[in-house]
Amino acid sequence: MSAVKLVAVFVENKPGQTARITKTLADAGVNIRWVTIASSGPFGVMKFLVDKCDPALEALKEKGPAVHFLDVLAVEVKDKPGALHAVAETLGSHGVNVDNVSGFVANKRAVLVLETHDIPKARAVLEKQGLRVLTQEEMLNL
């Protein structure tokens, strides 16, 4: 069972960048299932969950920007107050640092996407708490 693979793109923080990247993906016939953008001053990193990872990476590379796969953990939580807090506390108490977190609700299922340097440990901790860690296929079929 592998972690969920995102396509991360390094972009300048200026108008038109998102449009440029998404057009490249659309032209390559890649379907974006989920996106998050983390920006820091002059630059940002766009992270996509796509149906076809390798073609997406190739298409973007051809256009020039720096791209890289990024493994993240997708964990399903109850769609109710305190769910995020419970996950954060569990990870924190086991010494797992989370670098970035984002979440969404699809078809009444709440999913947290976690970026951490220690994916195996995070997964073990969360599964021990009875939380379900989703595979790439499960994420794409939500």
Added chain:
Amino acid sequence: MHRRCPHLLGRLFVWIAGGFGRKLPANPQTIVSMFWDQQIETMGRSALEQLQVKRLQATVRRVAKSVPFYQQKFAERGLKPGDLKSLEDLRRLPFTANADLRATYPKGLVAVPAEELARLHTSSGTTGKPKALFFSRKDVDNAAELIARCFVMTGCTRDDIFQNMMTYGLFTGALVMHYGAEKVGCLVIPAGPGNSEKQLLLMQDFRSTVLHITPSYALYFATYLESRGINPRKDLAIRKAFIGAEPYTEETRRKIEKALGVDVYNSYGLSEMNGPGVAFECEHKRGMHLWEDHYIAEIIDPQTSEPLPDGKRGELVLTTLCREAMPILRYRTRDITSVIAEPCPCGRTHRRLNRITGRSDDMLIVRGVNIYPQQIEQVLMAVPQVGRNYLIVLDGLDDMTVKVELAESGFDGRVEHLVGLQTEIVNRLRAEILTKPKVELVPPGTLPVSEGKAKRVVDNRRL
């Protein structure tokens, strides 16, 4: 030719060491404390400075007598040759600028009768008139003498086979090194540049051990060897390379050393001062010994022309001490470096120059601090995640932003790594240029590609 006794001893030493050269392993230990002219190269500082004063006084007397350019400059300052009593008085002498040499083309600043002239070299700049540089017979011999010191300093002996891959002609570089190598007693192969197939054949057939080559040709030649399936370490005898004629970075030196399996020694020279051999690295490769019995080096602030203390970075100013045909006083080299005054473990007392880090023409002043773009380049190129392009943008009142292209391989998808890298670059730059710039990481291929001489600075300041 007159040879001083100690000089002969120095030379004898080389012959003895060289005589066993072929049987000795190429072990750097064996080259320690080898001298061409031990007496001069290791002479005490005060004796060396006395020698400088004596030679400077003689030089000043000669130009005051026979070079109209200096006669006029001295007159403007009310300066008499006899006023020069110590090295401190050097600062009273006029500067000689690049433009002064151009303005006197084609006659040059000649101090001897025409029949004493033995050689003409010219130096062509990118703009305007060239410079005419004249040598007497003795000047040519002196230039070779200094190169001989340099060769021996890096461990060369008469057993070496020197393949000179530089352009022979009006350019001083190839000829001066040629004569110096002959003086040491090397077998000299005047190959000239280009024709890699022929170069390789010479290296294979005559087992060349030392190359003189430009950095760009060295890198090209390395790829040529690779394409021919030649492993220079196994298949060739090359051990050292003297790289010249074009500026190159420390990174390029390492690249050449690795690709060709040679030791590369940094050197400093300019055609106005005989070409190569003004300063050269010894086996310790920590700064280049400047031959202070032939040149006086000063470091000045290029803006104010005030002298700077040892260790401070500024413009190198050189005065010739032994030149007959064309002595030059306080030549503004426009090269930026600093002097290392600490003694070198090799035992030579001649002070060292640090690597040239730029041209004074390129200097920027940001918040009162003198900054050379090459300093910034050096810092950036030492960071593995950084690509090849960068841009220095000056704007606002006095703000500096360095835009840095990330290398393709420098991105792992994590924004926090980029933030960390940006901070690291800021800190490294701050340590080098003593002011805190803004750093912006940009994706590869974002910055304009610089053509030829890189245009790396955009100054939008309204000062």
